[in-house]
Amino acid sequence: MSVLLEFSMFPTDKGESVSDQVSLVIAEIRGSGLPYRLTPMGTIVETDQLGQALELVERCYQVLDKAGCQRVYASLKLDIRKGRSNGMQTKLDSIRKKIGEITS
Amino acid sequence: MSVLLEFSMFPTDKGESVSDQVSLVIAEIRGSGLPYRLTPMGTIVETDQLGQALELVERCYQVLDKAGCQRVYASLKLDIRKGRSNGMQTKLDSIRKKIGEITS
Amino acid sequence: MSVLLEFSMFPTDKGESVSDQVSLVIAEIRGSGLPYRLTPMGTIVETDQLGQALELVERCYQVLDKAGCQRVYASLKLDIRKGRSNGMQTKLDSIRKKIGEITS
């Protein structure tokens, strides 16, 4: 099973720039040892267990809580597929191959 | 603390109509005993612990897994606010009061 | 065709409470004359043209821009279905009927 989690979490009580807090979240994600990709709009993490992905979300909130955030917003997307492995790479490869075919 | 979770989860391998599967998810949410609101685009649940909200998400997936879904998509939004209680009602009341002021 | 748009938009440079700004957005939605439902996590609007839904999103941003917001975040979900009408009510009715059957 491949669980892909696209995930952004940030405080809404810390003003216009929240890169300090977002950096704490991403450091926590990196510390999990799970494969991840940083994007300009969030982070994508892959696991083979949904619970593992959701526990990571909870730990990321705890980091923001400890950093003094009073209000936190998060947006998550999950793509859970049985019988798939290495979904992060497989999905990209599949799309890239097909786009290539379209344009050639 | 008030945790508001807006949440939709559905299989993508079961064709155009997924109301059977969505009904299973909502029955699981209702069975949790947590306050919830059904909307045409998802369900909103309130808890005072983030972990409780995320465990519910996991149980909802397990229900779809048992129902034979091979691929499941979910979209979640979280609004976590310390020092707030009864956020589901408080937020609506606050907005409705202000909209009333704008139009009068 | 029925286009359902679930939609939240708020500034992230205005501190912890943004109900003043969210009220402006909802007043704009109401002013559109489109059927809508207010929820604790966003607003759901129904149209029969995707362009109409997206123009409304743009007008809502313009309202926040005029109100002095420097940074705005929005989250949208779209469910676009051909051959459906009155999707907001139809979806809820379908789910409610099935949940009732499950519990009876």
Place this chain on the structure above:
Amino acid sequence: MSVLLEFSMFPTDKGESVSDQVSLVIAEIRGSGLPYRLTPMGTIVETDQLGQALELVERCYQVLDKAGCQRVYASLKLDIRKGRSNGMQTKLDSIRKKIGEITS
């Protein structure tokens, strides 16, 4: 102004694998000439006008409509910031720099 749009759109009436349809969407995005990044969970596009981003969303739907999709789901996140340019790169650079500082 920098408008970042994170965006996924797919049919839900075409079975478990939708990479054919997703490829059509991404070809349309690429054809727009706007800077974009492909991720395993969607595509990120940058413009300096919100309207331009939303028109692209509409064109992507039209592509799926022409390809015979009866039901389409989309999830969008917008980060709109005045006085920022090249937001896609700026945000990543800012986070990467801070993560480096945290771990060193």
